[in-house]
Amino acid sequence: MANDDYTAAELMTVVIARELKNGEWAASGAKSQIPAAAYKLAKLMHAPDLVAMIGGSGAINTDYPLVESSGDFRLTKRAEFVMTLEDIVDWEYGGYRRMPTLACFGGIQVDKHGNVNMLGIGPYEQMAVRGPGTVGLIFSTSFTKVFIFVQHHTPQIFVEQVDYVCAPGQTEDRKKYVRPHSLGPQLTITPICVFGFREDNGEMYLKSVHPGHTVNEVIGCTGFKLEVTGDVPETVPPTEEELTLLRCKVDPSGVLRRIECG
Amino acid sequence: MAILDAQVNGGEYYGSYEGGVISVAERKSKVVSLEEAAAIIGNGMMVAFGGIHQHNGPIAIIHEIIRRGVKHLSLVPNASAGIPADILIGAGCVDLVYDCYVGMEELGLAPNFRRAFQEGRIKVKELDEPSLVCGLRAGAADLPFYVLPKGHGAISISKLNPDFKLITDPYTGEEVYAIPPIQPDVGLIHVAQCDPYGNARILGSIVADQLLAKASNRVIITAEEIIDVEETKADPKRTTIPGFMVDMVVHVPYGAHPTSCHGVYFQDDEHLAFYKSTPIDDYLNKYVLGVTDHYEYLEKIGIRKLLGLRQNPDLLER
Numbered sequence A: 001m002a003n004d005d006y007t008a009a010e011l012m013t014v015v016i017a018r019e020l021k022n023g024e025w026a027a028s029g030a031k032s033q034i035p036a037a038a039y040k041l042a043k044l045m046h047a048p049d050l051v052a053m054i055g056g057s058g059a060i061n062t063d064y065p066l067v068e069s070s071g072d073f074r075l076t077k078r079a080e081f082v083m084t085l086e087d088i089v090d091w092e093y094g095g096y097r098r099m100p101t102l103a104c105f106g107g108i109q110v111d112k113h114g115n116v117n118m119l120g121i122g123p124y125e126q127m128a129v130r131g132p133g134t135v136g137l138i139f140s141t142s143f144t145k146v147f148i149f150v151q152h153h154t155p156q157i158f159v160e161q162v163d164y165v166c167a168p169g170q171t172e173d174r175k176k177y178v179r180p181h182s183l184g185p186q187l188t189i190t191p192i193c194v195f196g197f198r199e200d201n202g203e204m205y206l207k208s209v210h211p212g213h214t215v216n217e218v219i220g221c222t223g224f225k226l227e228v229t230g231d232v233p234e235t236v237p238p239t240e241e242e243l244t245l246l247r248c249k250v251d252p253s254g255v256l257r258r259i260e261c262g
Numbered sequence B: 001m002a003i004l005d006a007q008v009n010g011g012e013y014y015g016s017y018e019g020g021v022i023s024v025a026e027r028k029s030k031v032v033s034l035e036e037a038a039a040i041i042g043n044g045m046m047v048a049f050g051g052i053h054q055h056n057g058p059i060a061i062i063h064e065i066i067r068r069g070v071k072h073l074s075l076v077p078n079a080s081a082g083i084p085a086d087i088l089i090g091a092g093c094v095d096l097v098y099d100c101y102v103g104m105e106e107l108g109l110a111p112n113f114r115r116a117f118q119e120g121r122i123k124v125k126e127l128d129e130p131s132l133v134c135g136l137r138a139g140a141a142d143l144p145f146y147v148l149p150k151g152h153g154a155i156s157i158s159k160l161n162p163d164f165k166l167i168t169d170p171y172t173g174e175e176v177y178a179i180p181p182i183q184p185d186v187g188l189i190h191v192a193q194c195d196p197y198g199n200a201r202i203l204g205s206i207v208a209d210q211l212l213a214k215a216s217n218r219v220i221i222t223a224e225e226i227i228d229v230e231e232t233k234a235d236p237k238r239t240t241i242p243g244f245m246v247d248m249v250v251h252v253p254y255g256a257h258p259t260s261c262h263g264v265y266f267q268d269d270e271h272l273a274f275y276k277s278t279p280i281d282d283y284l285n286k287y288v289l290g291v292t293d294h295y296e297y298l299e300k301i302g303i304r305k306l307l308g309l310r311q312n313p314d315l316l317e318r
Helices: A008-019 A033-045 A085-097 A137-141 A172-177 A215-221 A240-250 B034-038 B059-067 B083-090 B111-118 B129-141 B150-154 B209-215 B229-234 B269-277 B280-287 B294-301 B303-308
Strands: A025-028 A051-054 A101-105 A109-111 A145-149 A185-189 A193-197 A204-209 B003-009 B012-017 B020-023 B046-049 B073-076 B094-099 B123-126 B146-148 B165-168 B175-179 B186-194 B218-226 B248-251
Touching: A008 A033, A008 A145, A008 A185, A008 A240, A025 A033, A025 A085, A033 A051, A033 A101, A033 A145, A033 A240, A085 A101, A085 B129, A085 B209, A101 A137, A137 B129, A137 B150, A172 B150, A204 A215, B034 B059, B034 B218, B034 B248, B046 B209, B059 B083, B059 B186, B059 B218, B059 B294, B073 B083, B083 B094, B083 B111, B083 B269, B083 B280, B094 B111, B129 B146, B129 B175, B129 B209, B150 B175, B186 B209, B280 B294, B294 B303
Parallel strands: A025 A051, A025 A101, A101 A145, A145 A185, B046 B073, B046 B186, B073 B094, B094 B123, B186 B218, B218 B248
Antiparallel strands: A185 A193, A193 A204, B003 B012, B012 B020, B146 B175, B165 B175
């Protein structure tokens, strides 16, 4: 039974959760309540042995419900282990040898190849926007796979070419510098659609449009040229079961319903 | 020499022998005042601090550094730093930032870091999590350099930061990146509990604070509570940072406000939002330069607010 009473953040959470497989190791970072919730939801539904690591706190498989800050102390109180940053660096580089590893992250710019930029916008000596920095995005070169998510779908975020690369997308540089086990971005999840990546040229294509949104709206909100041929399917909305688990177990305090997303 | 008698009295050991009574040597407490601790930080030093995001920031000593007018620091923030880095930059104490992430998580960009960089008032050494962590590892073990996989060739910081140097892996012939050690002059770490000899307990996420203690040339611990060394010895597994790595211990209740202290109190979201929206000079004049010490700062924040932040991990809402 479909339910249209959900927020964009809740839909994005459900879309990510469905992509996760049992036995994978999944990391989330700062300002990443959506993937953190998705990992919890997947563990409750079809991936009970997924390992979820909330960066900031370093908490592994915390039972604490969703909170605002990734470094919240309470995440460490109902966890199985609390990783240090050293543990995280080691495992995010090398853990793929033991199990598929992944993360979901976004940035201040994402381009058609899925390069992600958190560093800044404009020439280095005269930046218009100095971003936070590269943080842990290099692990896009060691994780088995990554998912890109953004909370706002605008032409300023989705650009033809990022000004700085913090995580390489499906590019020639990836082929040149990145070990082959690391597959790079698989999907980009936004508040209005899902992009996939074409096998032939590594560019994003429109995989599905969320209910209530249109192909033309996506094209208008995307700063890179998006070629759309044929019918684009609608994203499957959250099921009653998914929404119930999300609201009763994963996120009872309504973090997802409060965050700015759209 | 025959020992005739021995007695433990008040924690001190006395052995009585044929020649008379001796007392054993006494350990030196590392506890100093906030002012004494901050005084070791001079112009041009490399200063690092621990914590993560809006948690376990050593704010009280950072305010003291600002009040002392320290300049030209090279700042090594924690891997995801917000207000502790931003306020030092906004106060004009910093020339160079070893940047992995300086931002305010849910509140967005760090306003003074952003402005100072865009206006050319600070330089940035572009790092990320592995180059920061492995740089500190090299620093801790006094290694000449550390090696990272060639994946960094695919991202911008390997071109923006000349410290990333391509070398050949002697075993495989592959190209890899060398990065130099990071050895801060002083590391500042805020913890929940610490004994007088520097044995410190973080009651939540350690993040890179243990590593920072190893890599720094000197370490200052600021602690919410000073515990007896007997409490440390009753449960040594809870010691996060061993005292021998620590030079100074400062007792600073609410020393991390407005960031949280894990296990003790929450971050003050309201105050962090106020910081973000207030011109830095106004903020500094009211809360840092306009007060004589940490306790006057706490008085400005107010008892009602401070006690309201105490942590109860069983409560979801606060």
